[in-house]
Structure formats: structure tokens, C-alpha cells
Amino acid sequence: MLGEGIVKGLAETAKNFAGSFVSKERLTTVQYPEERVEPIENTRDFPFLVYDGSDPMAGLRCVACQICEKECPPKCIYITKSTDKKPDYVGKPQIYPARFDIDISVCMSCQICVEVCPFEAIKMDTEFELSTTDRFEGLILDREQLAKSNEYYNKIHPTEAAEVDARLAEEKAKVEAKAKAAAAAAAAKAAAPASGETTAKPAPQKDPAKEPGA
């Protein structure tokens, strides 16, 4: 009959109205500044720069390759390369960003910068209380404001950060192994003049072994 649904609906809202006074579990919202809900792990809003160690500026992973600046769809990243170099996490001398600004009033939180970064240097933050009284300068974050430690990254996105750390450690180990091998080779080379024939010998030995397979 006409109007049945309306009566049912009215009963439902009346139940909710009365119920919200009786049981606290019904209330789906929390009173924000006093109470907070922990953000879920995949929360993201604006990018930040990861640094290792204790000195934010010295430990920045960013090497100012400018890939993120070029890939950024709304063009909210501004990078100036440094003229000098500093060692990165594996000790290799690298250029670093003399200026790294993100205009968060332009950023659309797409995470493309994070996906294209080959150095795991830029990640998404969960900090959302960024209101400011200056809508121009206050919303352009510079590298000091953007730099956050790897520990912080581990805290806000534990799963993702663990993966990144494992990968970086593996790479570092590889580089170290390579360096060790290179060092060993260099040492061997240094030792070589003592026995000149041995270095020439292995090469002809390998060739016949390869031929049957080819």
C-alpha cells in the first residue's frame, strides 16, 4: 500500500534517534580534536623526503635526479640540483637537492612521484593537520619541512617500509660484495706481477668449454 515504506523509514530513523542517546556504540563518529582515530596503514596525503641517520640534510636519499619533478602531473615539485656532491647511503658521491619544494596546495596526492623514484627517497605522509595562516608561502614545504626520518616512515607505513628496507639492504650488500670482489681483484692484480703467466692462462681454458654448448 502507498505509504508503507514511509512509515517503515520513519520507524527506522526514530529508532536511530532514540538509540543514539542510549547506546554509545551506535555513534559512528569521534569528537575529533580530543579523540582521534589512528589512520589506516594505506593512508596517504602529501609526499615527504626520507633521510637515513640522524642529520636530515646529510642523510637525504634524494639525489636530485628530477624524475619526480618531470613526472608530477600538476607540477608541484621544484628541485634545484647542487653543484657539489655528497656521499649517498652506499658511500657513492652523489648530487643532492639544494632546493626541494612541494606546493601542497597544488599536489593532488597521486603518489606518482613515489612510484617513479628509483632511490626510495620520496614517500607519502599521513600528516593532515597542515593548516596555515599564509595560503601562499605557508603551503610550499621546503626540504627541511619535507625531510622525515626512515624511522618515521617505518612507523606510518610499516609493511611498505619493511619491504623498502629489505630491498635497500640487499642492494647495499650487493654493492658491498661487488666492492669486496673488486677490492679482491685489485689485490689480486696487485699481486699479479709476481706470477705473470697465471693471469693469461684461465682465458683460453674457458673457451673450449663454452663451444659445445653454443
Added chain:
Amino acid sequence: MNFQALTLPEKLDQLFVFVQHWIMGFFPAHWQPLVGALVGVVGIVASFPAIFALTTVLERKGLGRMQNRLGPNRVGPLGIFQPVADGIKSLTKEDIVPVSADGVVHFLAPVVLVVAIFLGYASLPIGRNMVLVNIDAGLLFFFAVGASTELSIFMAGWSSRNKYSLLGAMRAVAQMISYEVPLLMSAIVAVMMTGSLSTVKIVEAQSGFTGIFPHWYVFTPWGFAGFVLFVIAALAETNRTPFDLPEGESELVAGYFTEYSGFKFALFFLGEYLGMMSIAGFGITLFLGGWGAPFSFLNFIPSWAWFFLKLLAALCFFIWLRGTLPRLRQDQLMNFAWKFMLPMTLLNLMVAAAWRFLGDSATGAWLRWVLCAGVLLLAYVGLGRVLMRKQRLGARSYRYAE
């Protein structure tokens, strides 16, 4: 009347009337009618916007509770000063007028709306001896003035030079004119029974009691049907949910007040709620016994208190509906007006006439109850079935200009 000679409940009941007479006493005789009217106007202009402020906070808190939230609770204890904050905000906001808008009409539209709605209160009896002007055709005056709000809505939509404003205004005018007919028709039954268009007489006709129960028109078959139809038409007339198509956000941004900001927007908001209160007030006058008490033993409570309690209950019901019902579609709205509301109101007129002429002799009383209720119920079920019949709509075909 002598104030000292009255009993305490009577004194309370006539308090505002005596205050008005006391103020009038300070002026020479030929000034007194004007001063009396001014005092009444000030009373209305002060009290109803105060109820509006109360309604906004009640609405926000009530809707919140229906959605299992707390609602506003920051300004003052339990958020009761929220309307003050809202008022300050809308007063201090920038007033933007579009460059291509018709400035004069754009400014006039909200003013005309509020003025027209305030005029409607002139013939609303808010208590015993408390009506600003007791005109013989008070009800007619209210409907005539109420119909002029459509003009200001169209002024707003037209002068803004905005497609959403114009579309919203078109919708609003189409809707309000469509529902004007059933609104009037559903009110006519009360006039037929009273034999007068005077709102004061309509209330007086309902002021008797049988035992402890009052003679409200809503307690008769035609009165109940008329009341339900009046409420539905009133909801549509004031653009309240579920008939708030003129401001459907998903289609029209905000409808006819898209281009309004600051205090002009607040005036539209005020006008909407004042319109809602005046139409609820007239619904109370026509069917719910006006300022009369619901039981004879509650007569000691002042008449104006009963009126405002009923008004508050009506507003709460409107808020409840808003928290429950989704918005109608345009074709549903029009189908409902012309295929359900109009036939029902026409039938109700005939039922009311039959009720009147079946008389209230011992057998006639029973007969007319059964007969009138049966006819109305049958019509309701039948028309409802027709209305809810599934419409077989094929794929829409478009024809374009060559």
C-alpha cells in the same frame, strides 16, 4: 476587560494582549491603532525568527542523531549557541553579486521573499485574542500572500544570470504552482465546516470538548484526510524534503540561490523556515485546533503556549521527515500532484459535504463515520495502486534539429 479581575491562568493567557494595551495607553487615542499594530508586528518579527534560530540547531542535532552522530556541540553548552555563530558568520561574509546579474532584482528577491512571508503571519491566530489583524477572509489573505513567494523565487533565479539558478527557479515555480491547488483544496474542507474564512472563527469552531477530547477537525475522516493532504502539499510548497527538488545539489548546485552569499543567502534561509512555520501554523489552525488545549483538563496552560508547542511538534515532524525520506524525481513529483493529490482533495470535498448533510443524529453519526472513512480509504488504496503501478518506459529516443 480588567486585568485584576481575572484568575491567574487567564492572566497568563492574556499577558501579551495586556502588554500591548498597556503600551497603547501611553499614546493619544487616534495613534493607538497604529501603535497597537506596530507592537504586534514587533512581537511577530522578534518571536518567529527566534524560533527559526532554535529550529536550525534542533534540525542539525536531530538529523545528526538520526544518522548516529552527535551534531553540532562546540558553540556553547551542547552547541545551543550555534545559530549565533552562524548569524555572525553570515553577517560578516562577503556579499558577492555576479557581474552580469541584474543588481536591483538580485537584491530585491530575498527582501521580497521575507516580506511576503512575514505578511502571511498577519492573519495567524497565535493565541486567544492574539491575531494581528482579524480579517474576515484571513485564510484567503494567507494563501494570496503565500502565492506571491513564487515571484521572489523567480526573481532570484532570473536575475542571477546563472543556468542553475534559472533551472532551479523554474522547477520551484512549477512545483509550487502544482501543489498550490491541492493545498487550497485540502484547506477548503475546514472552511466548509466552519462556514467562515476567518482564521479566528475556524479556531473557535474547534474549541469545544466532548468529555475530555477536543473537537479538532483532524479527528474526523475528512479532517484527517484533509490534514494529511495539507501536510504533503505544505511540504512541497515550502520546498522541504522530500520535495526539495529546486535545490537538488547533485543536479542544480543550490537551485535558485546558487548565486547568493552572505546575508542575502541567510535571508533566503530565513524565508524558507519562516514559510515552513507559517504554513505549519495554518495547518495547526485549520485542523489541530489552533491555540486550543488537546485535553479539557489542560486548559489552564496559556493558549499561546499551546500554539507554540504544536508548532514545535510540527517542526520536529518536518525534521524527522527530512532525516528519513530521499528526494523525489521530477516526474514522480508531478504525477503525485496531479494523479493523487488533486483527485484525493476533490473527493475529500465531496466527503466533507456528505458528512455535513448526513447530520449528527444517533444513527446518522455512525453511518457518516463508516461511509466517509470507507470512501476515503478505498480511494486512497485505489489511487495508491495506480500511482505505484510500474510504468513501462522504453528506451529514450532523441530527435535532433537537422
